[in-house]
Amino acid sequence: MDLEKLKEVLKDESKYRLKEARDFVFVKFIDNWNQATSFSKDLRDKLNKECPLEIKADVLTSRNGDSIKAKIILKDNVEIETVLMKHKDGRNTVCVSCQVGCPMGCLFCATGTMGFIRNLTVDEILEQVVFFNRHLKKTTLSEQSESNGLNRVSNVTFMGMGEPFLNYDNVLKAIKVLNDANAFNISIRNISVSTCGVIEGIEKLANSGLQVNLAISLHAPNNKLREQLMPINKRYPLDKVLKAVDDYILKTKRKVMFEYVLIKDINDTDECAKELVELMHKKLYFLNLITFNTVKGSQFQASSNNRIETFKKILKKEKINFVQRYRFGDDIQAACGQFVTGK
């Protein structure tokens, strides 16, 4: 999809035409301009030729059907991954990528092993949500979800490939279209952005006035361990990241999520749990525990269930706000930290 080109192709038409065209793409989720029946045959042909709506993708569905991963092939033939998670309560969350690869090199993350290739454009970010909206339109039109209006993407998380704050402007522009009542119409509170701790990005988001959810990839309770797992911690040390988060909370009064992936014998010890308690004892801090998802060739393993239970007991005893996140799509390498392409 090249929606920038739409403006160019429709420049001699009335303003209303562009609005109508966007409505076909972002609301009706057509995948061919022939479905834009209110347009003349000539215009449909021209649009099919100059702004084709086809999205090239390979799709994998998890064993239990609750997650679908799409490997989308972009126009320069690079690939990105994105996943749809279908929750039991009817929500449909898409985890989108914002870069091809990632320069951050977190050791536990498959994307980190790819290095950085390029930033995604606004259209390429939106394309991932369009893809799954088309999929939902075609495949999950159960009466129940249709009557609830839930047969479309309801939530978007920027937790796929890449660091959103290294592609800040395009991510923010994409969020505005996702939230636009005349486009995807996704509630701003259902959109989350996750950063590994790029302080300038946290500051800019705090000043943007956008009520999106902020998540921080924490993964270690002290600088020494965090530096080993996430090289970016050398540039943005934990105390400075937490200071930026506190300023963000002061400004926005919004809750902040902290992501903590439990890795066997690395960050799942009693000592780590106790250190984490010290960090998390703040009113609007909320902790998300994630089971480590195996990545091919990784030096790490998932914590045992017993270990996770003990870890959680320490947090519970100290009244830390936390949840253990449900594991979506690990059998199709669609879970946290498993996105990788070109391998």
Ligand code: SF4
């Ligand atoms: S965890 Fe996020 S920031 Fe770190 S390498 Fe993976 S995609 Fe990049």
